[in-house]
Amino acid sequence: MSERDRAMRGSLFVVSAPSGAGKHAILEQVLAHDPNLQYAVSATTRQPREGEVDGEDYHFLEPDEFRRRVEAGEFVEWAEVHGHCYGTLRSELEKRLDAGTDVVMQIDVQGMESLKEAGLEFVSVFVAAPSFEELERRLRKRGADGPEAIALRMRNARHEMERRDEYGHVIVNDVLEEAIADFEEIVRAERRRGGRRE
Ligand code: 5GP
Numbered sequence: 001m002s003e004r005d006r007a008m009r010g011s012l013f014v015v016s017a018p019s020g021a022g023k024h025a026i027l028e029q030v031l032a033h034d035p036n037l038q039y040a041v042s043a044t045t046r047q048p049r050e051g052e053v054d055g056e057d058y059h060f061l062e063p064d065e066f067r068r069r070v071e072a073g074e075f076v077e078w079a080e081v082h083g084h085c086y087g088t089l090r091s092e093l094e095k096r097l098d099a100g101t102d103v104v105m106q107i108d109v110q111g112m113e114s115l116k117e118a119g120l121e122f123v124s125v126f127v128a129a130p131s132f133e134e135l136e137r138r139l140r141k142r143g144a145d146g147p148e149a150i151a152l153r154m155r156n157a158r159h160e161m162e163r164r165d166e167y168g169h170v171i172v173n174d175v176l177e178e179a180i181a182d183f184e185e186i187v188r189a190e191r192r193r194g195g196r197r198e
Contacts, residue, residue, distance in 0.1 A: 010097040011190050012120065013037075013104040014112055017127035018157030019082075020139040022173040023106055026127060029180045030187070031104070037187060040092035040105040043069070046084035049144045059089070077107065077114035082152055086111070102187070109163050123190050125183065126167035130174040132157065 017023040031039055043059040045066050054060050061069070066085050070078060078087025088105055096103050107115075112124060129135040135157055139150045164170050169186050173179040 007194070008100050010036075010100050010102040011194060012093065012097060012122040013102065013187065013190070014115060014122045014124045015104060015106045015127060016109055016112055016124070016160065016167065017106070017173075018129065018135060018160045019153050020135045020142065020157070021127045021129040022138070022176065022179065023127040025176055026171075026173065026179050026183055027104060027106065029176075030183050034184075034187065037102045037104055038096055040088060040096075040103050042086055042088055042092075042105070042107070043075075043078075044084055044086045046082075046086075076118065076120070077111045079108055079110040079114070081108045081110070082149070082156060102191075109160050109166070112166070123169070123186065124167040125169045125171060125186060126164040127171050127173050127179070128161060128164060129157075130172055132161075 015023050015027065027039065031037055041055065041057070041059055043061050043066060045061055045063045046058075048054065048057070048060050052058065052060075063085070066078075066087070069075060069089070070087070074089055074091070075087040076090050076093060078085060080086075086108070088107060088111065092105070093103055115122060129138065132154070136150070136154055139145060139153060145153065169182075171179050171182045171186075
């Protein structure tokens, strides 16, 4: 790739957070206000939650189909999280980045590590809840998971929080509006650094 092509390429933002930390709410607002930032929809084998739309929230795939695509090399990375498979399809990233559009994806810590190993360049952001108590309260309030699934998500949250230092930026999502502003500032700083449009 020439220097010029590299300079024109979009930036990739990778966001990780324990479930319930509120990354969804932050990204929803940031994406709504920024036409140059697009969301890479992950694929998963888990069942859709109420209100989730196939192709918007996730590409919901049967396990056989997920496996077929893994074998066909269609994923940039994939991992097993909370007992289900999740992965990023190349098709969600390449065309947009080549066209100079910035892309944001949300993946877990294992996914972030795979991207590093694959040699991809990206800006990494970890969204943390203010405390474990608050995280658990949010998961219960969301009502999407039963007690066992919540316990599993809380155990995973503890492991994930231990690895927050591996990220370039950490946002503590206490007041949502402030967390959104923090995220937007990270995007602006990256664009300034790359000399791209705001
Ligand atoms: P949820 O089931 O709550 O939507 O997501 C559970 C976890 O899967 C979250 O930690 C989320 O970051 C992770 N996840 C979602 N999409 C991907 C993906 O494409 N790759 C990886 N490695 N993890 C993902």
